[in-house]
Amino acid sequence: MAHKLTDKQKSALWQQRRAASYQASCRLEGFTLNELALKGEDAQARLESLRRQYGQ
Template sequence: MTSKLTEKQKATLWQQQRAASYQASCRLAGYTSTEPLIDAEHAEERLASLRRQYGG
């Protein structure tokens, strides 16, 4: 018996697949990424930190 994914798990999986697809298409086009890649969890932490710092 398999368990169904939660909405949060589906969103995370979709974001991971989207990022991988984007990276692959960039490699095929000959582009190189100079920006560090960040996952959704770390992005939320970073946004919260910046909001605290700048009072947003």
Template sequence: MPTKLTEKQKATLWQRRRNANFLASSKLEGLSFVEVTLDAEQAGERLQALRRQYGG
């Protein structure tokens, strides 16, 4: 019996679908992107580095 998704699971699924759709439509237009995947720790470190760089 299938269970309902939590709000966090729905958000994650939506983000992944949105990213996949964006990459697919970009590919059709002849554009290519390197997909960047960061875990929470890496994203936090990146945000801190950007804040230091731009004084935020």
């Protein structure tokens, strides 16, 4: 029996597919990307740091 995905799982899957599609498009155009590995709390801490730095 197949289980339905939760909204959180659907969102995560969509984001993964979107990122993969974007990277593939960039490769086709000849661009190279530096992939960021920030997730969860690390990403939140980085956002807070940037907001403090730029005064927002």
